[in-house]
Amino acid sequence: MAPYVLDDTRKGQHNKEKARREENKRIDKNLEKERRIYLRTKRLLVLGADESGKRTIVNQMRYLHVKCTQEEKTHYMLISKQKFFETRCQQDGIFYHIFNVRGQRKESMRKWLQYFSDVTAIIFVVDSSSYDMVSREDNETNRLHESLNLFSTIWNYRWLLDIPVFLFLNKQDLLAEKVLAGKSKIEDYFPEFAHYTTHQKSEPGEDLRVTKAKHFIVEEFLKITTASGGERICLFHFTCAVDTESILRGLRRV
Template identity: 40%
Template sequence: MGCFKVKSNDDDERERIETSKRIDKELGKCKQEYRSTHRLLLLGAGESGKSTVVKQMRILHVNGFSDEEKKRKIADIKRNIRDGIISIISAMSEINPPVHLHHPESQPSFDYCVNKKHEQEYDDVFFSHVSRLWKDPGVQECYDRSHEYQLIDCAKYFLDKVDDVRTPDYAPSSQDMLRCRVLTQGIFETRFTIEKVNFHMFDVGGQRDERRKWIQCFNDVTAIIFVVASSSYNMMLREDNSQNRLEEAVHLFQTIWNNRWLKTISVILFLNKQDLLREKILLGKSKLEDYFEDYKGYVCPEKVNDEPASVTSAKYFIRDLFIRISTATGEGKHYCYPHFTCAVDTENIKRVFNDCRDIIQRMHLRQYELI
């Protein structure tokens, strides 16, 4: 008769204890990893540049974009060109006073593009017509008045490159990837590590119908990065053509700042699109005081030697619209840290984010009551 080893109750108990220890150790490791991760929530109105900031984190800290990703992005870039030219030529008859084509020979290209505006595939013939249209002074004049209608920021950038994009061997550059505009819907998480510190950055759609999803991301947030399109002072909201975009950003910031769930969460303020703001101010066609009456009596608190006084004054006035909100209560439970940014400039974002890391670290330590 064979012999069987019977497992004793002591063996079962030892195994149970060892299993429990392993689980506790793993849970402790997960908890430590969770507590050591800096969670950053990117908020702001639509088209403020939030997704571009995320792309910069990928370029700077996640090895950029693969060849396959760049290849897939070509369709979106071509769509940006289509959307850009259609928006411009459609607005020519709608703005007041209207704008007309300068060259009669541009009319066939105009008609061709209008007829193709709902197409999803764009052949070389289409891009030939786009290229011809974009050179017409009437189209350029309408582009110069783009604050009077809705136009994506990257329109000029890609329309200037249309003859490159249409070639069969076109490969998007990092700058092309940054400039490409795709509407953010839902919540996207990007993870990266800087000097052994883990960051999770959450990008949430900024259009009004996307904002109801924001509350899903409020739990255990280390800091909020609020992104503002500073150059939007003369533009209307895409979702509501009666609402000034910069005013919308100010109201949105105030709502977030006073939200009872975020009373202890500090905000890093990215006053973005400084390049476009500078361009508009120096051009002088859209004066800031025509949209924000308080600017007439504004006294700039600082002087920057390497830029015109009008640009410095405009950007600090816009900054102060937000600072006034953050200092109104005087509670001191959370703080606002403003930075002037240009999200398509990799060196600028690298420098600004490096400046922010110490702030984020202090916020993180305060979050877990370590300071």
């Protein structure tokens, strides 16, 4: 009987070894699949001051991928007790993970920015029409100044120094309305605008006053990027969050 017992033992060991090899192959296959998906994934962190239009832009991104599977999850960062939303979608073989953090204030951002140090790109949204408005947090801070300070914090944050930034100069429709109405002048809030000139050409049908205003605002942000030197990428795009085509043109550059 002993030989038979020995054969059964060897057979059992052989089956276990075969099962182990098959399990390793399955794990390796899944890891390779996840690696390929990771390489085809664009992880986009959407940042910007409150009421800049971040949420609307994320919703537009979802709309642009409406034919694809979409998923939105709510997460909490335990250390900073910060709430953020993750939207996942896919189009043309590219996976998108879009992160939008609720309540972005300069004072609190340093606690949670490091959680997103592996994103593919940052989309920073600016309310271009906010030059004459104040923050609802303290009813005192100029909103555009707040946005500039926030952008400076993000641009110079050590965990994000290698990540390209895409500036979405949002609410261009509201900016044009204010400029053309002439009731609220940019130079009253940014005195340097009175002496500002631009060599940029106007868009078809665009008033020169609007062209001057929007390029002044974007150059205020670009001053921050050039002050730090280096070769880091920062591209800008003029958007209107409710205009799907303007968002699509911006996303094509990301």
